[in-house]
Amino acid sequence: MSEPAQTQKAAGPKPRPLSPHLQVYKPQLTSVMSITHRATGYALSIGLVMLTWMLLALASGPAAYETFLSFAGSGVGQLLLFGWSLALFYHLCNGVRHLLWDMGYLFKIEKAYKAGYIVLLFTVILTAYFWWSVSV
Amino acid sequence: MKLKWEDDGTFKSPLSRARGLGSAGGAVTHWWHQRLTSVANLLLMLWLVCAAAQMPGWSYDVVAGWLAQPINAVLMLLSVISVFYHAALGCQVIAEDYIHHEGLKIFKLGGIRLFFLATGVTCVFSILKIAFTG
Numbered sequence: 001m002s003e004p005a006q007t008q009k010a011a012g013p014k015p016r017p018l019s020p021h022l023q024v025y026k027p028q029l030t031s032v033m034s035i036t037h038r039a040t041g042y043a044l045s046i047g048l049v050m051l052t053w054m055l056l057a058l059a060s061g062p063a064a065y066e067t068f069l070s071f072a073g074s075g076v077g078q079l080l081l082f083g084w085s086l087a088l089f090y091h092l093c094n095g096v097r098h099l100l101w102d103m104g105y106l107f108k109i110e111k112a113y114k115a116g117y118i119v120l121l122f123t124v125i126l127t128a129y130f131w132w133s134v135s136v
Numbered sequence: 137m138k139l140k141w142e143d144d145g146t147f148k149s150p151l152s153r154a155r156g157l158g159s160a161g162g163a164v165t166h167w168w169h170q171r172l173t174s175v176a177n178l179l180l181m182l183w184l185v186c187a188a189a190q191m192p193g194w195s196y197d198v199v200a201g202w203l204a205q206p207i208n209a210v211l212m213l214l215s216v217i218s219v220f221y222h223a224a225l226g227c228q229v230i231a232e233d234y235i236h237h238e239g240l241k242i243f244k245l246g247g248i249r250l251f252f253l254a255t256g257v258t259c260v261f262s263i264l265k266i267a268f269t270g
């Protein structure tokens with residue numbers, strides 16, 4: 001029991017590698033984009049409540065739909081819709097990056113980074129183009 | 137009572153008896169369904185975004201009239217089914233990663249399924265009602 005720590009360590013199994021300690025691990029484009037894919041997927045899932053509300057309101061008739069529209073048109077509603085569209089375009093573009101990985105492409109570090117920048121670029125372009133063309 | 141992995145006299149091979157019982161417990165199917173719905177989501181969401189961008193205003197008559205068109209109703213149904221299933225699978229993975237208490241996790245996974253089933257059915261019913269009566 002009172003063995004010195006030194007010998008205990010030498011006798012024990014080789015320590016296993018630890019996962020990166022988030023507080024001291026430098027954020028990188030790849031890791032930040034990875035967790036953002038998860039965050040946007042989660043946010044999109046919660047946002048489906050608003051889609052459900054819209055469809056149910058449409059099915060219930062003009063009065064219920066008016067209530068929905070007045071929320072969707074309010075400041076908070078517009079902010080939520082904008083956020084949902086931004087999350088969707090990011091998740092959609094990065095989803096393609098994920099599917100390419102699943103097919104065995106983009107494993108070289110430079111390629112993973114390059115594709116990451118392309119995803120960010122397309123996210124901005126698609127979101128801007130969407131809000132430019134949609135009638136609000 | 138015979139347990140699932142015991143010989144139940146149905147001449148199942150050891151492999152077929154073991155299916156779904158491994159540590160993976162159906163994870164490959166889960167993974168594969170997540171990819172299938174990803175590809176479906178990609179196409180369907182591009183359609184939906186284009187449709188939304190071209191919607192001439194958002195009044196009741198315009199939107200209900202749009203959704204009453206058979207092609208739009210069908211694509212909307214497919215979108216809802218694919219997206220809600222994909223979301224349920226995805227949220228399950230997130231919950232499995234972050235909730236370490238076994239009982240809480242099972243409760244949580246049940247809640248996630250019920251949530252997406254309930255909202256998904258609400259959407260499907262609403263689309264059908266508009267499509268058939270609108």
Ligand code: HEM
Binds near residue numbers: 044096225
């Ligand atoms: C509104 C629609 C969508 C919702 C609600 C949604 C939701 C989610 C959620 C919650 C996850 C789990 C995230 C994780 O495990 O970290 C996920 C993963 C994923 N999504 Fe989506 N998603 C949507 C649309 C799309 C689209 C359009 C694509 C197109 C390519 C896509 C591709 C993927 C992929 C590939 C994964 C797996 C990523 C991985 O391996 O970790 N999703 N999604």
Ligand code: HEM
Binds near residue numbers: 045
């Ligand atoms: C049915 C209603 C729901 C209830 C009562 C509920 C309740 C909870 C509670 C109490 C926790 C904390 C667990 C913990 O501290 O370990 C939690 C975590 C979580 N919930 Fe829900 N939830 C519900 C619906 C949902 C839905 C619909 C989703 C997915 C869209 C979801 C996704 C998650 C995830 C991913 C976590 C883990 C995140 C974390 O631990 O910080 N929940 N939920």
